[in-house]
Amino acid sequence: MLVFIKYGLPHLDTSGLPFLFKNYGFSLLVYQFYFVLGAFASIHYDAFKQFITTHHRFIGWSTVVLAVGTIGEYYYNLNVLGLSLKKTLEIHQPYIFIYDLFIIGFIIWIGLQYAKYRDNGLPQWFVSFVSTGAKVGFGMYLGQTVALEIVDLGVTALSLPTVWNFVTLPLVFIIVVAVDYGMSLCFFKIPPFGFLVGRPQWHVSRLWSAK
Structure with missing residues (x-):
């Protein structure tokens, strides 16, 4: 879906489409993966927590690399694909989706560390x-x-x-x-x-x- 939104939709005439198709940022379908992932993590919390804890270094460094990569993504969208500034800054992109997954995972790990040390020395x-x-x-x-x-x-x-x-x-x-x-x-x-x-x-x- 994100591939189509980024590479296909800008070249189509959306003036006659229903509101949610033209303004897909308001549609829950665009965010459905995060709802499903949240439900999965809740149901399998222990396994999910173990996965985050075991791979936190890979997740953390990948987050840093992907964050720096957003600069290249910006210029790629603007200068190579010729997208408008609005489309360039849009979050509904395949690269940003991958970046989101890693940064969410890393923030969860930070939260787990906070919970561990909350009652052991934090002001x-x-x-x-x-x-x-x-x-x-x-x-x-x-x-x-x-x-x-x-x-x-x-x-x-x-x-x-x-x-x-x-x-x-x-x-x-x-x-x-x-x-x-x-x-x-x-x-x-x-x-x-x-x-x-x-x-x-x-x-x-x-x-x-x-x-």
């Missing part, structure tokens, strides 16, 4: 920070675009040279995460905005129980 403030982040994680997923827009306004206002924009990328990434975290935390703490991050302070079920 309490860090444990609380991660615990709160887990509660507002869905909100951060939903609000990342807003955080990116806010930081983009700041970066645009600074008008830094291209070289400095590249050098400060790690800092910008940290700022985006911090803004997203803070925004989601505020919604989580302040009623009635909890529903915006998937953590409503009030539930409809309480109305029924009150009766």
Whole structure:
């Protein structure tokens, strides 16, 4: 499917197609593999955990190599395939799919290491920070675009040279995460905005129980 989306769909007239075929990013079918993989990992958790633990070095180094390779993928899409910038940056690509699998696996391994050391020496403030982040994680997923827009306004206002924009990328990434975290935390703490991050302070079920 991803091969067709990348190499076939850009050359077709999609104006007469149904909404979900033209805007496939909204279709659950595009993400079905991740749902199936999540279900498989849940059912066979012990075997899945053992696989991640055994092959974590290969998964980790492959993640680094594939991450660097996204730079080549960018120029390949733009200059060789002649794709638009929007299509070039799109996540629905075979290469990005493979990269996703490895980085998800590596993040799972990091999570397993955190669980191992959480009660054995990690500072309490860090444990609380991660615990709160887990509660507002869905909100951060939903609000990342807003955080990116806010930081983009700041970066645009600074008008830094291209070289400095590249050098400060790690800092910008940290700022985006911090803004997203803070925004989601505020919604989580302040009623009635909890529903915006998937953590409503009030539930409809309480109305029924009150009766």
